[in-house]
Amino acid sequence: MNIAIMGAMVEEITPILERVTLKETIEYAKNKYYLASYKQHNLVIAYSKIGKVHSALTASIMLEKFKAEKLLFSGVAGAINEQLHIGDLIIATKLCQHDLDISAFGHPYGYVPESKIYVETSSTLNNIAKKVADKLNINLLEGIIATGDQFINDTQKKQWIKDTFNADAIEMEGASVGFVCDAFGVEFFVLRAISDSADMDAGFDFDKFLETSAQNSADFLIKMLDYIDE
Ligand code: OS5
16 A cells, blocks of 8 residues: 655655655655655655645645555644644644635635535544544544645634634645545545644744644654554
8 A cells, every 4th residue: 555645844744754764765846755664554755845736736746656545644734723732733624725716706715616615534544543642642633624825824814714614723735635635536634733823923933833743743643554554
């Protein structure tokens, strides 16, 4: 079974690369793809660079060129739900694009014809995450993640995203990866650890907590690999 593991920033995959056995590095379409193994799993690991376009490209390559049969995303996010604090983990039940707007034609925010507002993650992978969290006594929130090509550091914008999409956390890649996987019929999973609260302090908090929160997410994802069948 080939499993894809991706992040957006190098900081999000470095703690994963440190835990696997690296076999080969392949450069393709201006990105590096790390072929590796962890226990019984063959892995392809990459960071996409920031945003929906880069992450959709990387996800597509992982599925089509590297034949990944599942895709797991690990990284950081801004908190919307007030239960979420720096370092806390959230898994997405579904994701949406908060910056997709053809409301001028009467469509709801986040919707374009022949698609849907929300893309759902794999309940099998989410159940594995919940089992790992239970076993290790780790607090894991399940919720809606909103994705867009903006770093949100504004409480009004954050409130709009919360009210419009019922979102619990915000980031810049999850939904685009999700829509790619959904189109190819590949199970996917999005895990994020909170780096900031998407408010006026977000830039400062993000810089301060990126590394530790990315490590939290990566540590949890590695533990999940023990429970994913060959
Ligand atoms: O990947 C982007 C989305 N990530 C999740 C996230 C988030 N998204 C939206 N709003 C928030 N409040 C969020 N909090 C966490 C994180 C990441 C955000 S964009 C960060 C850009 C940081 C940066 N820019 N330049 N550098 C770092 C330096 C640099 C220079 C050369 C090469 C690489 C980096």
